[in-house]
Amino acid sequence: MKVSVFRKAHFNAAHRLYNPAWTDEKNSAVFGKCNNANFHGHNYNLEVKVTGEINPETGYVIDIKELADLIKEEVENRFDHKNLNLDTAEFKNLNPTAENIAVVIYNILRPKLKPALDLQIRLYETDRNFVEFPA
Amino acid sequence: MKVSVFRKAHFNAAHRLYNPAWTDEKNSAVFGKCNNANFHGHNYNLEVKVTGEINPETGYVIDIKELADLIKEEVENRFDHKNLNLDTAEFKNLNPTAENIAVVIYNILRPKLKPALDLQIRLYETDRNFVEFPA
Amino acid sequence: MKVSVFRKAHFNAAHRLYNPAWTDEKNSAVFGKCNNANFHGHNYNLEVKVTGEINPETGYVIDIKELADLIKEEVENRFDHKNLNLDTAEFKNLNPTAENIAVVIYNILRPKLKPALDLQIRLYETDRNFVEFPA
Amino acid sequence: MKVSVFRKAHFNAAHRLYNPAWTDEKNSAVFGKCNNANFHGHNYNLEVKVTGEINPETGYVIDIKELADLIKEEVENRFDHKNLNLDTAEFKNLNPTAENIAVVIYNILRPKLKPALDLQIRLYETDRNFVEFPA
């Protein structure tokens, strides 16, 4: 009897899309406005989904307060009010697209959760553009 | 050619989290503010997902008006403006966590729907905390 | 390592629900207010979900700008500010329920996307009623 | 000590923008897609704001249940699932722009409320376009 528990969080960050293996022309052609060398930014809205059995003693799959604290420590404190390209180890050599950010957040949180729990990340870059990992 | 149909509904209720097998100290340690003996409350937002084949005559998987009426009769009338712990049979002996409420709503609605239809419940306890059953 | 990418769009349209094989009485009994011969209308909110592998060069599953343009050309331009029953080829002989509209949009977009990409459509007819195809 | 009380409601309707004193060409030039002779439609979201003194016995400015019922009877029943141009007396000779619809709703509700209460209407034609009357 598995239930999924979701927790929303958010962080505000600057980024630019850029592939260092390409010329500036190709970067600009592929990434358009998102390639601006001076960066732009977003309010990233995050939904973390954790799936598992209900503990019959607590009625919880996971204590949502603990999940919220984990997201705060591991994700919000790391990325909030940061420049993803310049201020974070994760995106020094990885293009901070929404897809890659979602995978990075998954990889940060996965080892912090019990193996019996499944994890999925949904990340909103804007109200109209968002991603989910794993699919 | 299966389609899922979703209907949103809501109910406003009081509850407290509490395990009668535990001491007050343990209840308070585990459930924190949610253990308040005088209760607190939420606007519960419910999404009911029903999946099945499109009826070629109507173009419907299910008449959403009938689904809305069913949710009103079976869920909203039962839980709206109630104290889940004190006023409902379902949570007399079951801790009213979001997880358990979702399972209870599933069990209420499941026998009212044709067996060929699949059912999933999403329940928002707050805008930032929600659950889904079955996962 | 598959990721899903979502893009929201919308269109405002008139429609009525109607089965030409039925009498007016049966149409009215089954479809109620939605059968109004003079039509009513909705702000349809659309979420297009595309699932695939991240391209390691771009960090994209799909360029969301291209996806947005595709939705604009193929769906918004076709249905926005239209009467679905009278102005569109797709619903000349198909009842424009939310279910059928979602299937139609799927069938419009599917051949425009690479076969390796999976596609799912979510369509909101109102804030409280929505559908998903495939389920 | 005046307080404002707000109640949200909604109705789904078809309409077209059209000035019978103009040629078809001028109507099309001014109203663009909104002039479609076969109509289009919207989910109109309505916010009714009523301002007055708190009744010390009830703690209410107005019983929101009574306000909700009034809106249902006078506005939702009149306009929901209707073609504003063809099915309603109010817009037989009045162009159903968001501005005019808001004024009409104000004029419908104003005489139903006690003179000591102030009234304001906010009407969303889409999530991005809305109006308020009186300003």
Add this chain to the structure above:
Amino acid sequence: MKVSVFRKAHFNAAHRLYNPAWTDEKNSAVFGKCNNANFHGHNYNLEVKVTGEINPETGYVIDIKELADLIKEEVENRFDHKNLNLDTAEFKNLNPTAENIAVVIYNILRPKLKPALDLQIRLYETDRNFVEFPA
């Protein structure tokens, strides 16, 4: 050159509507489901609006971090996960309608803000019912 600054916050609480000067019958007739002796509850969403001149040195009307902290200490900590009728001094002898809660929050925050700043409270009891004070 006055600007208004808004900060959203929220608290989850139980309450019942009740006038001790009335019989149970009258309480039930006037307040309906909201009179349930065992309480029900809401996710109260709060918007605090502070109006004043921009400080040319900071570009702020008020440091929104300080405003958020003030709301947390004075409002959220006082009312979150509480039974408004039983657990709070403010509603021991005052009916906790949305109107009265908004006035109470105004009276709590008003003396904590500089006299040159104007204050207005908007309180959502549900997504569809909300109030504003002062009007």
Add this chain to the structure above:
Amino acid sequence: MKVSVFRKAHFNAAHRLYNPAWTDEKNSAVFGKCNNANFHGHNYNLEVKVTGEINPETGYVIDIKELADLIKEEVENRFDHKNLNLDTAEFKNLNPTAENIAVVIYNILRPKLKPALDLQIRLYETDRNFVEFPA
């Protein structure tokens, strides 16, 4: 008979809060995380409110399509996917707080609108923090 017409728009930008007349220590103490030298960013959501008489021929206060185009040309094209501090003339010497951005947008749009129309700007920096000018 004045009506207000609102149009929503948005832009995604990077910024930092910084007063060049202050030491780095004072900047950091006052602006905290928002002072990050490498910038952070937001999805700015904008609501433009225009108030005036309804034109009896069109039923419009202002053609919302023209208003939307004006906002796109004058605000979105200027600020979207930009670094407010580095890429814009407006914030070269003005701290890009939400308050100041709202005033700047007002000053950009005011001369583009007829004098008989009133203008107000609401700007969301996040879902929980927003400003309005004039108050």
